[in-house]
Amino acid sequence: MEIVQATKNDLSELCIFYEKVCEQQKFDKYSPDWHWGQYPCRDDLEYAIANRLFLLGRIDGKIAAAGILSDGDDDAYNHADWKETKDVCVLHLFAVSPEFRGQGIASSMLSAIKSSARKAIHLDVIEGNDSAGKLYRKNGFALVKQTELFYDDIGEKGAELYEWVSPKKAVETNRLYLRRLNEHDAMRIYETWANDPEVTRYLTWDAHESVDVTKKIIAEWMRAYEDEKCCRYGICLKETDGLIGMIDVVGHEDEVPVIGYVLGRRYWGKGYMTEAFKGFSDYLLEEGFPEIRIEAEEQNLASNRVIMKCGFDFVGKKTMPVKGRDVIINKYRKKA
Known part of the structure; x- marks a missing residue:
């Protein structure tokens, strides 16, 4: 359906x-x-x-x-x-x-x-x-x-x-709230960030060639939502209810959640990502996780600044292949 x-x-x-x-x-x-x-x-x-x-x-x-x-x-x-x-x-x-x-x-x-x-x-x-x-x-x-x-x-x-x-309480900040994504978000996701090579430049996935790619991925997310513990949220402006980005637990390392995020380019430079990331990371710690982690490509200066602004500690570097090239990844963590 x-x-x-x-x-x-x-x-x-x-x-x-x-x-x-x-x-x-x-x-x-x-x-x-x-x-x-x-x-x-x-x-x-x-x-x-x-x-x-x-x-x-x-x-x-x-x-x-x-x-x-x-x-x-x-x-x-x-x-x-x-x-x-x-x-x-x-x-x-x-x-x-x-x-x-x-x-x-x-x-x-x-x-x-x-x-x-x-x-x-x-x-x-x-x-x-x-x-x-x-x-x-x-x-x-x-x-x-x-x-x-x-x-x-x-x-x-x-x-x-x-x-x-909702079994997961909504995360709210001064200007934003987080909500689960759904199928009718496809075009908004595609147009706001998923089709933009500049947005995906430092991400592990390439910009979507068409909205059909976005729809297929959202269908996978909908299946993942069958597990009420799934932590994948759209970032929305309170003023307009507009969807401007996404933040989620992309995986676990030593049973510690690892966070990922993305924000539409037109919303860069306004403090939205710092606000959403701090709210989401605080929420995970309040839920009982003793520690949370995040990684960012070293050349992605803006993302590294956001992470440090939110109180994460730098713990080291690693090199890994991303889109056919070896890149240096900065590793961060925050403890409860």
Whole structure:
């Protein structure tokens, strides 16, 4: 299943998708809580495309699943005892096409949605929709409260409030936050840093020749995310939510995590990498690692400065082949 962000070009197809979902609800055991033309309606979808994170899952070009993430909690949820009340997204209109039900599509789509969220996702399930509650619990959501909610199209109804909290707390700094990457980041990654030979000059991999190369690599990352311990994050600007770089644990040496990072060239010289690297390295130490390490090519003066600014100690040099040439690598470490 290909996960993409909805655009205005998808609006007509989305209207058909949700109309079919609403029609199918008439045959479900619980009372239908969506009524096409009232909620949702074309205006709802158009607004969500323009103002929210609207994700689609496509199979053979068809919309198989969809869901909308909005930033900030819902006012109707304020009375619940949530574990997380900051950096919250609310999931709206999560649905699977009747044509694709029973194929595990819902769980795959939820995995992609969780990768796009910040710290937590909140949502409600109408009373009696046992299959939805079971699905969310299966995918790591916890039932927080049974309550009454008012819905514009059906009035006051019993509902269950669910919460999913990322097993890895979000790393935040003054200007940045880190989040997991996902498939719809491909073009942004490609255009911001992966296709730039100047950015990859001191890295172990070459600039990507096309966005298809980027997509294949992201697919590997998505499989790696199945292990909740995977530490690979996009670096995002708080002001715009723009993805500007990446930082991750690239491997382990003597069971000690080794960090790697990359930043889009247009964001160099602004202190972003120092800010992200310090936040990420402090986070790893707080998680209980007694030591973390990083390496940088000796000629990469800017990266060496970032590392030393963040309190890492120089521990030695080594020579290794990189892209067909022998280079001198500076080795650093930081202890808790």
